[in-house]
Amino acid sequence: MNSGDDLNTLMGRYQAGDFAAVAALVDRVSPQLHRFFVAQTAIRSDADDLLQETWLRIHRVRHTYRPGEPVLPWFYAIARRVRIDHYRRASRTTARERRLEEAAGMTVTPPPEEGQGEDLETLLAPLSDSQREILRMMKVAGMSLEEVARATSCSVGSVKQKVHRAYQNLRDRMTVMGPKSRSGRETP
């Protein structure tokens, strides 16, 4: 039984109201989702909040998962929605705060948080948001092109094209930067 089948079984038991399956799913899927959020919000506490909100939403719409369908795209599609909603709310709040700060003649720079500057994120930094998101899903969650296409509501062709462009971009940059600075750190 592979990991996908295992998650499918757990989802089926979750839908049947089995708490042990919920706890197992939370343990198995949360680290991936948390990393997905940390990479995009850069603030760990925000990622924690987003993870909780995602699970609440997953719980509310758990009936929309259909046994036999790939389970990771289902989780990621909901996580993406939660992230977009959060981003929109945050940008509205930030705009209001900025207006207040400008009125008071002050600016606030948020301090860097722990967890920023992960190796993969440093590597992916020069890519566009959509290219980074797709590579994260493929490399961190281990999703296939088809699964990424489902999670991002794109066609497989479009995902392939983004991956191709992302690789081309990374290849060009790595060739220019050399092996020492590839991961964004000095090798000891």
Place this chain on the structure above:
Amino acid sequence: MTNEDVEKILQSTSKVAPPVDPALLERIAGSIQPSLQPVRPLLPTWVLTGGLAVICAAVAVTAAARSGFHGIEKLRPWDCVLIFSALAVLVCAAGREFVSQLIPGSRQSLGAGSLLIIGCTVLLGTFSLVFRDYRTDHFISAGIACLRTGILLAVPAAVLSWLLVRRGFAVNPVAAGLTGGALAGLCGVTMLELHCPDFQALHVLVWHTAVLPVSAVIGALTGWALHRRTT
């Protein structure tokens, strides 16, 4: 540097995963436990798509029966076959897409925007093949009446469709609204083809086809407004 080198570097860097606070995971599982009840998964896509197609056909035929089947009575048999088979295919495609929009992680066959473009193109192509009367008598007055009728009929079709798929969850409310609006608009167009006896080419091409994009835009705006209210 080759793609394989990039792949190796990505693989090695992606293995480092930051740990998640176990207390947070416990809190999440604990918050789910009190409301944990067995749930019934959604019906298969083909059942929901079939249901949506039946709703559209029923609404269009009922409305045309009330106001008269003047259009279909005047059409030649082959023209009937061409128009209604095109509409049937579009309704099924729109229904399928609408269901996909309401199930997270579904395979997207067309995409909301493409569905609208393809729908309008197919309707324009079919109508331009069938209708060859190029007069423009009462172009505006008759056209607005047809557009209004089509859009008004799209409302009950949209409401009934939503009742059928209300347990779904739209990951993109605007796209879901646009697709649902397009489906309801196709119901409006079907009713107009059954009922409207005005066979002037420009009337059908402009005003009958316009029901589809107008209804889709109304659907998208509704999806956007509802989502904004809830968030």
